[in-house]
Amino acid sequence: MDFASFLIQTLNSLQYGLLLFLVASGLTLVFGIMGIINLAHGSFYMIGAYLAFVLASLTGNLFAAIALGIPLALLFGAFLEWALFSHLYKRDHLEQVLLTYGLILIFEEVRSLLVGDEVHGVDIPAVFSASIQLSEVLSYPVYRLVISAVCIVLAVALYFVIQRTRLGMMIRAGNHDRVMVEALGININMIYRVVFALGVALAALAGMLAAPISSVFPNMGSHVLIISFVIVVIGGIGSVWGALVAALVIGFADTFGKVLVPELSGMVVYLVMAAVLLWRPEGIFKKG
Numbered sequence: 001m002d003f004a005s006f007l008i009q010t011l012n013s014l015q016y017g018l019l020l021f022l023v024a025s026g027l028t029l030v031f032g033i034m035g036i037i038n039l040a041h042g043s044f045y046m047i048g049a050y051l052a053f054v055l056a057s058l059t060g061n062l063f064a065a066i067a068l069g070i071p072l073a074l075l076f077g078a079f080l081e082w083a084l085f086s087h088l089y090k091r092d093h094l095e096q097v098l099l100t101y102g103l104i105l106i107f108e109e110v111r112s113l114l115v116g117d118e119v120h121g122v123d124i125p126a127v128f129s130a131s132i133q134l135s136e137v138l139s140y141p142v143y144r145l146v147i148s149a150v151c152i153v154l155a156v157a158l159y160f161v162i163q164r165t166r167l168g169m170m171i172r173a174g175n176h177d178r179v180m181v182e183a184l185g186i187n188i189n190m191i192y193r194v195v196f197a198l199g200v201a202l203a204a205l206a207g208m209l210a211a212p213i214s215s216v217f218p219n220m221g222s223h224v225l226i227i228s229f230v231i232v233v234i235g236g237i238g239s240v241w242g243a244l245v246a247a248l249v250i251g252f253a254d255t256f257g258k259v260l261v262p263e264l265s266g267m268v269v270y271l272v273m274a275a276v277l278l279w280r281p282e283g284i285f286k287k288g
Contacts, residue, residue: 004135009255015144017251018151022206023224024231024243025158026199032238033175034192036088037096040103042225044200048073048207049216050111053120056211062125066208070201077200081193089192108219117218122211147209154202155244162240171195175238227254230269234276236283245284246276 027041048069055065084103088096124143131139162168174181174191181188207221214220231250235242250269257268264271276284 002135004138007134008138008140009259010252011140011144011148013252013255014248015148015151015251016255017248018148018155019206019210020224020227020231020251021155021244021247022151022209023203024228024235024247025155025240026202027228028232028235028238028240028243029171029195030199031232033171033195034085034089036085036196037093037100038085039097039100039225040107041100041199041203041228042221042223043104043107044073044077044203044221045207045210045224046111046219046221047076047107048204049122049211049214049220050115050120050207051204052122052208052211053216054115056122062122062208062212066205069208070205073201073204074197077197078193080200081196085196086189086192104221111218120216122216124212141213143212147213150209154205158240167191167194227269230273234273234283236285239283239285242283242285249276 235246
């Protein structure tokens with residue numbers, strides 16, 4: 001592998017890992033703070049991709065589609081938490097699994113009725129449609145660099161919100177002791193609603209950003225969901241920073257695994273998870 005090819009695979013690994021972080025960060029917040037096993041989280045990624053396709057078709061601009069899609073995803077997440085998930089906090093995990101699996105089926109059927117089962121494409125914005133020449137025969141798309149930059153900005157923003165704001169303080173407090181937070185007069189149910197809506201919006205945004213490079217197709221959230229659970233387990237349940245580190249590890253392992261050991265590419269991610277859990281059964285970072 002020459003340097004240009006190595007650089008391309010490294011950039012691909014970073015972009016893929018950071019995109020996975022957007023999905024997994026919402027999942028680990030919901031799982032770690034709210035105690036909800038949400039199998040439908042991958043469907044929010046799919047919904048985001050289809051929102052990008054539909055809204056970009058209507059507006060003619062991916063940026064406009066994202067600007068419209070994020071508020072819609074937040075509202076949709078808040079509605080789902082109020083209508084369904086708020087009733088699951090004291091229920092068994094089996095009931096959570098059954099409800100969220102049912103949501104996957106509902107989302108897929110509604111998607112089929114509204115948009116159909118064809119594979120769709122979303123145009124890359126013209127301003128980012130160029131490529132950077134790395135060698136005489138190899139180049140790298142500018143849009144992939146934009147995705148990485150956006151994900152880094154969002155990771156920093158998420159850190160600031162959780163670590164430096166009053167809302168973040170209440171989220172962290174609710175993560176550690178819900179009863180004490182309620183005793184202090186904080187509306188923990190509203191905090192949960194905000195966390196869930198944020199998780200849905202992050203997953204949907206990842207789908208919107210990925211739509212131009214991965215196409216938009218039925219059941220596209222299933223693989224992302226599985227990988228996201230792997231990231232949550234490796235990073236430590238409830239740890240956003242663990243999710244970031246784990247997502248980058250998985251991004252590199254998956255990308256370079258497909259290049260260096262293609263015959264084992266389907267196993268590399270799970271071998272990494274097994275190795276980490278043997279070393280630290282609680283994940284790279286503990287909850288929090």
